[in-house]
Amino acid sequence: MTGQNLHTHSTYSDGKATPDAVIEAALAQGMHCLGFSDHAPVPFDNSFSIRPGELEKYCTSISDLKQKFRERLSIHLALEIDYIPGLMEGFDDMFRHCDLAYRIGSVHLVGKNDPDKLWFIDGPLVETYDEGLKRFFDNDIRRAVTAFYAQTNQMVEKETFDVVGHFDKIKMHNQQRFFREDEAWYRTLVCETLQLIKQKDLIVEVNTRGLYKKRSDSFFPSVWIIAEMKRLDIPVLISSDAHQPAELQLLFPEAIAAVKLAGYRAVMQFSDSGWSEINL
Numbered sequence: 541m542t543g544q545n546l547h548t549h550s551t552y553s554d555g556k557a558t559p560d561a562v563i564e565a566a567l568a569q570g571m572h573c574l575g576f577s578d579h580a581p582v583p584f585d586n587s588f589s590i591r592p593g594e595l596e597k598y599c600t601s602i603s604d605l606k607q608k609f610r611e612r613l614s615i616h617l618a619l620e621i622d623y624i625p626g627l628m629e630g631f632d633d634m635f636r637h638c639d640l641a642y643r644i645g646s647v648h649l650v651g652k653n654d655p656d657k658l659w660f661i662d663g664p665l666v667e668t669y670d671e672g673l674k675r676f677f678d679n680d681i682r683r684a685v686t687a688f689y690a691q692t693n694q695m696v697e698k699e700t701f702d703v704v705g706h707f708d709k710i711k712m713h714n715q716q717r718f719f720r721e722d723e724a725w726y727r728t729l730v731c732e733t734l735q736l737i738k739q740k741d742l743i744v745e746v747n748t749r750g751l752y753k754k755r756s757d758s759f760f761p762s763v764w765i766i767a768e769m770k771r772l773d774i775p776v777l778i779s780s781d782a783h784q785p786a787e788l789q790l791l792f793p794e795a796i797a798a799v800k801l802a803g804y805r806a807v808m809q810f811s812d813s814g815w816s817e818i819n820l
Contacts, residue, residue: 546642552578554588563615571789575618577620579619580621595638616641623699627655631700644701644702650688651687685726702743748778748779763802770803776799
């Protein structure tokens with residue numbers, strides 16, 4: 541195991557445990573590094589992000605815990621920031637305001653400008669995915685998936701951040717029903733986005749959550765994408781997207797095996813000195 545997880549949620553957003561409880565679990569599991577990356581506030585009612593007015597409290601709490609446990613665990617303050625054109629932009633402003641160690645950029649909601657016209661591709665309910673596909677894209681899966689990757693591309697091109705979160709999240713509720721990953725149009729979209737990620741020198745996480753929650757039959761991203769990333773020499777980070785303490789290192793051995801199979805011999809790690817590689 542890598543001994544670190546840099547994609548972690550607490551009760552400040554949609555996690556199920558307080559930061560203190562997560563830290564105690566990390567210590568019990570023998571971890572050496574823990575990054576809190578709760579969902580940044582978004583400007584509309586929701587059940588997943590840091591509540592309005594709570595951002596300062598979150599930042600202060602994690603910073604205080606970093607000092608409290610500094611002799612036992614390396615703790616880092618981060619945010620997972622949703623990119624929604626016209627609603628969630630300007631990652632730099634949040635980075636400076638919160639004095640973040642790093643930022644994860646993600647797309648969970650496909651659309652722009654209007655909170656009532658966003659396709660929510662995440663969450664436990666496949667019905668939400670299907671209803672949004674019908675409502676916003678007239679069940680045209682190719683147009684819908686293209687919109688997801690176009691929004692991801694725009695985030696990569698316009699924003700400054702460190703890690704691309706769950707790169708191919710769009711496949712989660714698809715479950716081979718609407719499109720296959722071996723279709724040429726889909727692979728073209730993926731490879732175009734990877735080229736942009738390479739140009740911006742971003743890290744892509746290998747996120748284990750879809751597998752251990754049994755909502756996906758592969759990691760985010762899929763193993764064929766990991767192989768393409770290795771061909772492009774895109775750095776990777778193994779993370780669990782933990783929402784409760786027991787998930788902190790779930791399926792890490794399997795993820796390590798997957799990146800090794802693709803040809804990786806090192807993954808990224810974070811410390812107070814910044815990003816560096818650690819050999820597998």
